[in-house]
Amino acid sequence: MFFIQLKELFKSYGSVTALNGLNLNVPKGSLYGLLGPNGAGKSTALRIICTLLAPDSGFVEVAGHNALLEEKETRRKLGYVAQEVAIDKILTGRELLTLQGNLYHLDKNYKKRRIEELIERLEMAEWIDRRCGSFSGGMKRRLDLASGLLHEPQLLILDEPTVGLDIESRSVIWGLLKELKNKETTILLSSHYLEEVDELADEMAIVDKGKVIANGKPDDLKRELGGDRVTLRVREFSNELEAESVKELIKNINGVSNVVINKKQGYSLNFLVRSNEVISNLTEHLSKENFEVFALAHSRPSLDDVYLQATGKTLMDAELELAGKRDFKLEKKNSMR
Ligand SMILES: Nc1ncnc2c1ncn2[C@@H]1O[C@H](COP(=O)(O)OP(=O)(O)OP(=O)(O)O)[C@@H](O)[C@H]1O
């Protein structure tokens, strides 16, 4: 049974098409990961599921409700943690949670107990009585999560829950998500971190240009790539020209696919090979052309490779884009001062 069903969703903002026939089925009780480059439409899809935004057309079923017709009933079933949350600066964390509990119309005793539970579970006791204005990114994110979980929703929607967090905050949040998953809460999260999706998700989809371009269980998607990943260097520090010529040589070898040049790692080459035999063919081929193999590493494919295959981008490109976007925002903020 699917807890969320999206069928043929279309959504445009003026001339920008954000969703272009998006389909998604999230099984009940699963943790489902949405991956995709900036602007792919992830946040738009999540906001539609939460009834905060109406699609131009399409069908949305959430927890047995037609979310486009039964907004109230749908909202009651879910908790939503947005990508960027503006939290009050004057209130303390505890006051904010209490306020949120009042908005959900929670019973007084239940609300108090639930707030205590979440403070303990998300390790917030030390700082929860300070004003929110002084919180770090990780503290804010934990508070957001606690707000979204106050009413024990059956469905939790998280838009990039751990972006920019340190290892400790991230592991507190991961721990809680795993626990919730075991308690049959359905969780849908978007992320730019492949290792997050690999670690947590039962199923995942890669979204690009408003459509799902690959979906399934992470392990199945890796297996379907049908090969192993190889990193090759012909010299300790190569250059672009040399890397390009090696790329030209190997990309036409039978059984080699997805060849990309990794500038950040001394112009090494990353690619997939169908079998070990392909590797020995390849080294032979290279030495005929007077290229020596300086280093060659061979591993099982990872979600990076799945992502690359689907979107044509490496994870590093995606992360650089994301970092660029953050810097841009920061610049904008600073220039507004
Ligand atoms: N309120 C808005 N007004 C105009 N355009 C918008 C609005 N919100 C989103 N868009 C555009 O719709 C497209 C999809 O945006 P969306 O925020 O859903 O992407 P995303 O996958 O969440 O990206 P990111 O990874 O950067 O968060 C983008 O081209 C974006 O610029």
Ligand SMILES: [Mg+2]
């Ligand atoms: Mg987004």
